[in-house]
Amino acid sequence: MNEKVELKRTQVEQVVIDERADGQRIDNFLITHLKGLPKTAIYRLLRTGQVRVNGKRIKQTTRLESGQTVRVPPVHLPEAGELLAPSAGLKTHLLEAKLFEDDAFVAINKPSGLASHGGSGISLGLIEAMRQVHPAGAKLELVHRLDRETSGVILLAKKRTALVEIQRLIAANQTDKTYLALLAGVVKKERFDVNAPLDTEQRSGGERTVRVSANGKPSLSFFKVLTRCAGATLVSVKIETGRTHQIRVHAQHVGHPVLGDERYGDATANAEMRKRGLKRLFLHAQLFEFKLQRDYFIDAPLSGELKAFLDVLASA
Numbered sequence: 001m002n003e004k005v006e007l008k009r010t011q012v013e014q015v016v017i018d019e020r021a022d023g024q025r026i027d028n029f030l031i032t033h034l035k036g037l038p039k040t041a042i043y044r045l046l047r048t049g050q051v052r053v054n055g056k057r058i059k060q061t062t063r064l065e066s067g068q069t070v071r072v073p074p075v076h077l078p079e080a081g082e083l084l085a086p087s088a089g090l091k092t093h094l095l096e097a098k099l100f101e102d103d104a105f106v107a108i109n110k111p112s113g114l115a116s117h118g119g120s121g122i123s124l125g126l127i128e129a130m131r132q133v134h135p136a137g138a139k140l141e142l143v144h145r146l147d148r149e150t151s152g153v154i155l156l157a158k159k160r161t162a163l164v165e166i167q168r169l170i171a172a173n174q175t176d177k178t179y180l181a182l183l184a185g186v187v188k189k190e191r192f193d194v195n196a197p198l199d200t201e202q203r204s205g206g207e208r209t210v211r212v213s214a215n216g217k218p219s220l221s222f223f224k225v226l227t228r229c230a231g232a233t234l235v236s237v238k239i240e241t242g243r244t245h246q247i248r249v250h251a252q253h254v255g256h257p258v259l260g261d262e263r264y265g266d267a268t269a270n271a272e273m274r275k276r277g278l279k280r281l282f283l284h285a286q287l288f289e290f291k292l293q294r295d296y297f298i299d300a301p302l303s304g305e306l307k308a309f310l311d312v313l314a315s316a
Helices: 026-033 039-047 088-096 126-133 160-171 246-253 267-276 304-314
Strands: 013-016 069-072 098-101 105-110 151-157 176-184 191-195 198-204 207-212 220-229 232-239 283-291 295-299
Touching: 026 039, 026 069, 088 098, 088 126, 098 295, 105 126, 126 151, 151 160, 151 295, 160 283, 176 246, 191 246, 207 246, 220 246, 220 304, 232 246, 267 304
Parallel strands: 151 283
Antiparallel strands: 013 069, 098 105, 105 151, 176 232, 176 283, 191 220, 198 207, 220 232, 283 295
16 A cells, blocks of 8 residues: 655654653654654655654664654645545555445455544545545445454445445344454464453554453454464454454453554564564454345455465464
8 A cells, every 4th residue: 555645845844852752663753743644655754765863764663762853754744624535556456455346335355554444643544545436436334444454354335225234233243253363372272252341441643542341341252263383373253242452452361462463462472473574463354244135245365465474384
């Protein structure tokens, strides 16, 4: 999802880092400082050397120190209510990522890194892009959401009646969602359930942070081991409830966080797997099943990068 950055502001900023940003990663600093600019655009600025610290090129993982000066290049930040157009690359990807379509729904294999919708500092999400790409246009509505870092099946309704019907099924727990997740460590049990209530703790950088709490909402996840490999376990997960970050927090709760999870994961395990080639959260919405006038069985294949990483672990 390489979005081009439209350079409209003419002034370069020289930002001196204070104690509030001391120790913060440069990419996270820019996400806050350039609120509204898509993450893909921020990472492009970093890759191309347009952002510098004390005059030197840096990596996206570089941590800032008080007193350093960050060069922030001129960029175009969207005004309130401005609708950004998806790039040619994003348009092509979304069209190629279509999994299924009939007169009621269209299903997309959402890539990791693309938000389900705009808001909270995100100018362009999947739904905004699809409304500009798909013939149904503004009639499209999100049926459900996935975390920005999570890939896989996401369903859009093409008409209001279809949206109402499918949301009725979801509310009645008459749909099935299955995820694939790679967990840190070797899980001993073949199957295990996590019945732990979840509560929103706070908002950090515009995103909710969730924790297990007796005061939270009931949340139930069913884990099944598929494969054990070097330092990791591939599982399928079915969720009876659809809470924010449910699988990620439940996996953390049982001591086997999802690999590549920078919010709830194990930093040491993530660093080790990054060396082996895992560059993203290994959580994928594989299946979405339900029945209306017909049976729907929507399957999203793993991306090439996740398949390749599993091959690396299998050969270790």
